[in-house]
Amino acid sequence: MLRRLYVLVIAILGIATPTYAAAADESLAAVKSRGVLKWGGDLQGGEPYVSQKPDGTLVGFEVDLARAIAKRLGVRDEFVQNDWSTLVASLERGTFDIVLNGFEITRERVGRVLFSRPYYVFAERLTVRKGENRFKPTLPDLHGRRVGTLASSLAYDTLSEAGAEIVLYEGQEEPYADLAQGRTDAVLLDDIIAQRYASRHEGLVTLGDVREGVYAIASRRDDAQLMVAIDEALGELVRTGELRKILAKAGIDDAREEKLESYGHPAGGSKSIGEASAEGPQKFGAHHFVLFLQGAGVTLVVSLFAMAIAFPFGLLLALARTHGASWVARIATTYVELYRGTPVLLQLYVLYYGLAPIVKMGALTAAIVGLGMNYAAYECETHRAGILAVPSGQMEAARALGMGIPLALRRIIVPQALRHALPNVTSDFIALLKDSSLVSVITVVELTKRMTIASVDTRDWLVPGALCAGLYLVMSVPLARIARSLEAR
Amino acid sequence: MLEIDRVRKRRNERWVLDGVTFRVGEGVIYALLGESGTGKSTLLRCVAGLETFDEGVVRVGGSALFESHKLQDAVRRRVGLVFQQHHLFAHMTAIQNVMEAPVQVAKLSIEEAKKRAEKLLDKLGVAHRRDAKPSELSGGEAQRVAIARAMAMEPAVLLLDEPTSALDPARRKGVTELLLDLAKGGTTLVVATHDLPFARDVASRAGMLENGSLVREGTVEEVAGTG
Numbered sequence: 151m152l153r154r155l156y157v158l159v160i161a162i163l164g165i166a167t168p169t170y171a172a173a174a175d176e177s178l179a180a181v182k183s184r185g186v187l188k189w190g191g192d193l194q195g196g197e198p199y200v201s202q203k204p205d206g207t208l209v210g211f212e213v214d215l216a217r218a219i220a221k222r223l224g225v226r227d228e229f230v231q232n233d234w235s236t237l238v239a240s241l242e243r244g245t246f247d248i249v250l251n252g253f254e255i256t257r258e259r260v261g262r263v264l265f266s267r268p269y270y271v272f273a274e275r276l277t278v279r280k281g282e283n284r285f286k287p288t289l290p291d292l293h294g295r296r297v298g299t300l301a302s303s304l305a306y307d308t309l310s311e312a313g314a315e316i317v318l319y320e321g322q323e324e325p326y327a328d329l330a331q332g333r334t335d336a337v338l339l340d341d342i343i344a345q346r347y348a349s350r351h352e353g354l355v356t357l358g359d360v361r362e363g364v365y366a367i368a369s370r371r372d373d374a375q376l377m378v379a380i381d382e383a384l385g386e387l388v389r390t391g392e393l394r395k396i397l398a399k400a401g402i403d404d405a406r407e408e409k410l411e412s413y414g415h416p417a418g419g420s421k422s423i424g425e426a427s428a429e430g431p432q433k434f435g436a437h438h439f440v441l442f443l444q445g446a447g448v449t450l451v452v453s454l455f456a457m458a459i460a461f462p463f464g465l466l467l468a469l470a471r472t473h474g475a476s477w478v479a480r481i482a483t484t485y486v487e488l489y490r491g492t493p494v495l496l497q498l499y500v501l502y503y504g505l506a507p508i509v510k511m512g513a514l515t516a517a518i519v520g521l522g523m524n525y526a527a528y529e530c531e532t533h534r535a536g537i538l539a540v541p542s543g544q545m546e547a548a549r550a551l552g553m554g555i556p557l558a559l560r561r562i563i564v565p566q567a568l569r570h571a572l573p574n575v576t577s578d579f580i581a582l583l584k585d586s587s588l589v590s591v592i593t594v595v596e597l598t599k600r601m602t603i604a605s606v607d608t609r610d611w612l613v614p615g616a617l618c619a620g621l622y623l624v625m626s627v628p629l630a631r632i633a634r635s636l637e638a639r
Numbered sequence: 640m641l642e643i644d645r646v647r648k649r650r651n652e653r654w655v656l657d658g659v660t661f662r663v664g665e666g667v668i669y670a671l672l673g674e675s676g677t678g679k680s681t682l683l684r685c686v687a688g689l690e691t692f693d694e695g696v697v698r699v700g701g702s703a704l705f706e707s708h709k710l711q712d713a714v715r716r717r718v719g720l721v722f723q724q725h726h727l728f729a730h731m732t733a734i735q736n737v738m739e740a741p742v743q744v745a746k747l748s749i750e751e752a753k754k755r756a757e758k759l760l761d762k763l764g765v766a767h768r769r770d771a772k773p774s775e776l777s778g779g780e781a782q783r784v785a786i787a788r789a790m791a792m793e794p795a796v797l798l799l800d801e802p803t804s805a806l807d808p809a810r811r812k813g814v815t816e817l818l819l820d821l822a823k824g825g826t827t828l829v830v831a832t833h834d835l836p837f838a839r840d841v842a843s844r845a846g847m848l849e850n851g852s853l854v855r856e857g858t859v860e861e862v863a864g865t866g
Contacts, residue, residue, distance in 0.1 A: 543726035550687050551740035551792060552716025561743055566730050 177373035178223075181247055187220040187227050190241060191251030192234035194321055197346055198400040199252050200229065211400035212250050215269060218392060219367075222383035235301055235320075235602060238262060239611070241370060248380065249368040252340065254304040259368065264377045266384050268364030268413050269393060271406040274305050275344040276357040277337045279329065285336075287358030295335040298325035298593075301603060304363040305338040314338075317513075317593045318603075322347050324503060328593070330354055331506045333513070342402050362406070364413070434608045439617070445600030446621045452517050452586045452596060457579050459522025464529020469559060471530065472537050482530065489527035495588055497524055502592040517589035525582050532578060536571030537563060569637075576633035580626045597621055640665050641686070641796045641827050646695035648685060648851075655681050656692060657851040663796075663829060663844065666822045670842035670859055671831040678851040679831040680723070683798045686829070687720035699795055716744055719789035723801040725781045727773035733784045734760065734769040737791045745792060752791070759787040762820075764813060778805030786817070796827045803837045815840045835863050 181187050191200045191212065200210040208229055220227035230246040237249045241263065255265050276287040285291035292312040299305040301318045309316045317334050319325045325337040330351040337348070338360060348354045367384065369377045387393040388410050397403035470482035489497065501509075501523075502516040511519065540563050548558035587598035595603075601618035605611045641663045648656040655678050663669040671679050684690045686697055699717055727736050737756035741747040747755070760766045763783040773781055782805050789797060799818075803811045818841050822828055832838050838845060838859045845862040847855040855862045 541726075543722065543724060544728060546689055547722065547726035547728065549689055549715070550718075550720040550722075551788070552744045553740065557743060561739065562728055566728075569730070 175372060175375045177247070177369070177376035178379050179375070181223065181225060181376060185225050187216070187223060187225050187248070188230050188246035189216045189227060189248050189250045190230045190232045190237055190246035191249070192237070193231055195234060195252060196322065198342060198402055211396050211402065212252075214396045214399065215387075215393070216250055218387055218396065219380060219383045222386065223379055238368075241368065244370075247369065247373070247376060252365050253368050254340075254363050255366050256302075256304050256307050258302070258307070262371065263368040264371055264374060266367040266369075266377060266381045267388075268366045268410060269384060269387075270365040270397065270402075271409050272363055272365065273341040273359035273406065274308055274338055274361050274363060275341040275359050277326065277329065277339070277344050277348045277354050278335070278357045279332070280353050280355050282336070282355075282357065285357075287360050289360065292336075292338075292360075296333075298328055298334045298337045299339055300325070303339070305340070308360060309338055318590070318595060318599070319593055320591050323350075324593075326351050326354060327503055327506065331510070345402075434604065434610065434613045438604050438608070438614070441600055441604065442597065442614075442617055442621060445595060445597035446625065448514075448594060448596040449583065449586050449598075449622075450625060452514070452521065452589060452594065453579070453583045455518040456521035456525060456586070457582055459519065460525035460529045460578075460582070461575065463522070463526040464531075465533045465564070467526060467530035468533035468537055469564075471534055473555060473559060486527045486530050489524050490531075494521065494524045494585065495591060498589060498592050513589075513593045516592055517586075517594045520592075521582065521586060521589065525578065528578055529575065532571050532574040533567060535574070536567035536569070539570040540566045572633060572637055576630060579629060583626055583629075584622065640698075640700055641829065642696075642698040643682075643686065644696045644698065646682070646685060646692050646697065648681065648690070648692040655851050656685065658695070659848075659851070659853050660695075661846050661853060661856060663827050665827055666825050667844060668818060668822050668828045668830060668842045670838040670845040671829055671848060672833065672835075672838060672845055672859075672862060673848035674833065677848040679848055680800055682848070683720060683800050683829065683831055686796070687718050687798055688715040689720070716740070716792055717795050719792055719794035719797045721782075721785050721789045721797070721799045721802060723804060725773075725785035727776075727781055727785055727788070729773055732770045732772055733765065733776065733780075736773070736784055737788045740788070741791050755791055756787070759790055760784070763787050763817060779807065779810045782806060783810075783814070786814075790821070794826070796829070797821065799828065799830045801832055801834075802830060803832065803834045811837060835859070838863070 193200060193202055195201075198210055199212050200208055202208055213229070216227045216229070230240075232240045232245065234251070237251065237253070238259065240246065241249050249263070253259075255268070259265070276292075285295060289308070289312040292309065292314040295314050296317060297309050297314045298317040298319055299309060300322070301320070306316065306318070317325075317328070319328075322339070322343050325334070325339065326347045328334050329337050330353050336357065337344070340363070341359065344356065348356070367377075367380055369380070384393070387396075393410065394403055394407060397407060467482045467485060470478045471486075472479075474482065498516070498520040501520045502511065502513065505511075544562055544566065545558055548562045549555075553561070586596055589596060590599035597618055601614045604614040608614065643659055643661055646656055646659045647654060659678075659682060661669070671682065673679050681690065685692045727733075728739065731739065734753070734756050737759060738749070738752040741752040741755060742749060757766065757769070760769055763786060765780050765783045765787070768776060768780055768784070771780075773784075776784065782802065786799070786802070802814055802818075806814060815837065818828060818830070830838070830842060842859050845857065845859040846853045847862045
């Protein structure tokens with residue numbers, strides 16, 4: 151109430167910044183009194199944005215830009231490392247003051263954050279394998295094509311609009327590696343990314359540019375004072391030609407950057423900010439629910455098939471460890487130590503990207519095989535505990551009746567061991583159900599990935615998060631029930 | 640016929656069996672007497688092929704069954720062993736326990752194996768417990784199912800380790816009759832026991848084990864009486 155009154159008073163007095171009339175905003179004062187402007191970005195984005203040299207110093211055109219802006223504000227700049235996909239969430243919870251990291255102005259973001267005037271104009275570049283002649287770099291031509299890109303990027307929006315089959319990656323290198331392997335039809339990403347990463351693959355060529363986009367600095371919605379100051383500082387950098395020098399130093403200055411001047415005073419610059427109130431966020435609706443169910447389906451398929459590998463393979467490993475010849479047991483033990491002692495994320499990367507030149511495997515197959523092989527190590531130990539829990543007299547009785555060891559294991563030991571192992575196998579399966587969210591790093595969109603995408607679209611974590619949790623429970627609770635009834639038999 | 644010829648076995652630098660030699664003819668019940676820890680169970684396990692021994696030979700019907708280190712599944716089934724703790728297969732019913740080896744090892748049809756198992760369970764007085772799990776059986780019932788399980792393979796030699804330890808006097812009489820019956824049918828039996836009255840009832844020959852050696856042989860009276 152008081153706040154609304156204040157806005158009204160400002161409006162009546164005709165104070166010069168009506169667009170930013172966000173009441174008592176001390177964001178700029180806070181930064182100045184602290185003497186530090188904290189800017190968030192992800193080093194994984196690498197060159198030419200922000201990257202780290204072996205000696206620890208940061209380099210990149212955004213490092214120079216942040217320094218120049220901070221200088222004009224009379225403060226020092228400080229970089230804060232943050233996962234790219236959660237930059238906005240971290241901005242909102244106050245981890246840093248601004249996002250400055252190839253952050254494109256997209257429909258979903260406008261309204262959630264305040265944007266400055268653009269500091270770089272880029273093109274959405276379509277990269278293909280040499281000899282591609284099935285389509286041209288236009289939106290209609292991309293319909294139904296398998297195209298790789300990064301999550302929450304302008305290219306992602308573009309591809310959604312075009313109705314392409316989108317394959318999502320977490321890093322810049324992987325989309326091009328997969329394209330070169332023939333796993334996708336094309337990659338759509340910012341031209342400066344394409345220049346750096348596509349050129350490393352011999353068989354890839356640029357098909358053309360689909361549309362233009364801009365990078366801008368983002369601040370919290372309520373930090374209008376800070377954004378006005380940053381916008382002004384950036385405007386000066388553009389006017390004095392300092393920005394173009396920074397871009398030229400990084401080797402990314404081009405004719406498109408002429409347009410930076412025309413974005414701006416006063417209409418242009420505030421336009422991007424002004425759009426904020428016009429465009430609302432997506433509502434979480436039935437369409438999201440269907441996507442969530444699909445995601446849950448993928449989670450279930452990956453988990454079930456991975457367990458279908460892990461369970462029997464783990465049993466074989468356990469038998470090798472308990473009853474195999476010593477060299478066989480040693481191999482099995484090494485396998486278990488290797489797969490249990492290294493991160494499953496790394497194993498998925500190696501399997502999907504590292505071994506790509508040798509083993510051609512689809513993403514879903516790689517996800518299932520990767521998780522299956524990892525969980526086999528855990529199932530081995532679960533089964534081994536079950537086998538050791540069977541009294542030794544059972545094996546002796548079988549042997550005394552003339553059974554060979556394989557027959558005795560199959561008929562007498564293993565059936566009893568499975569009963570002992572069942573509670574832990576159930577636990578492992580539920581753990582696997584949740585660990586399956588890791589396969590999103592190799593482009594499989596399962597339930598958790600679907601949730602993070604939806605939360606960006608709707609600017610809300612609560613509803614997607616609760617629905618996601620609910621779906622996991624719907625899958626795991628009945629499973630525990632079935633296991634309990636099996637144990638009872 | 641069972642022939643045990645100078646069998647020696649070393650464990651932890653000590654001879655637990657030190658040159659054991661004796662013969663048991665066809666249809667004879669032989670009682671292996673002695674305190675616990677003198678090597679009775681170890682000798683039975685060696686004869687059944689569950690443990691290796693270092694020297695000597697075990698022969699069944701004249702052919703060498705085991706020569707020290709070689710353990711063979713094929714010959715192992717000609718010797719049956721009934722454990723003191725019976726070791727019934729915990730996940731199977733009584734009749735499944737009895738049918739298991741005839742079906743899986745002797746490759747009998749399920750019908751034949753079932754017929755044989757039913758006959759044995761009936762003879763041992765536990766036919767009414769055929770569908771019970773081992774955990775539901777009393778000690779005496781489990782013992783008799785274990786005997787039926789060993790006999791279902793129709794071994795030439797049947798070894799029993801303390802078969803009366805879990806039985807009350809009435810049941811013990813039943814087992815006595817059963818063993819005498821088996822012997823009459825031509826099976827060679829070796830019974831390790833320290834139950835002298837029982838040994839006296841069933842065995843026509845006996846041997847006394849002390850510290851891994853057979854110190855006396857004769858009738859049960861001769862062997863136990865002087866000791």
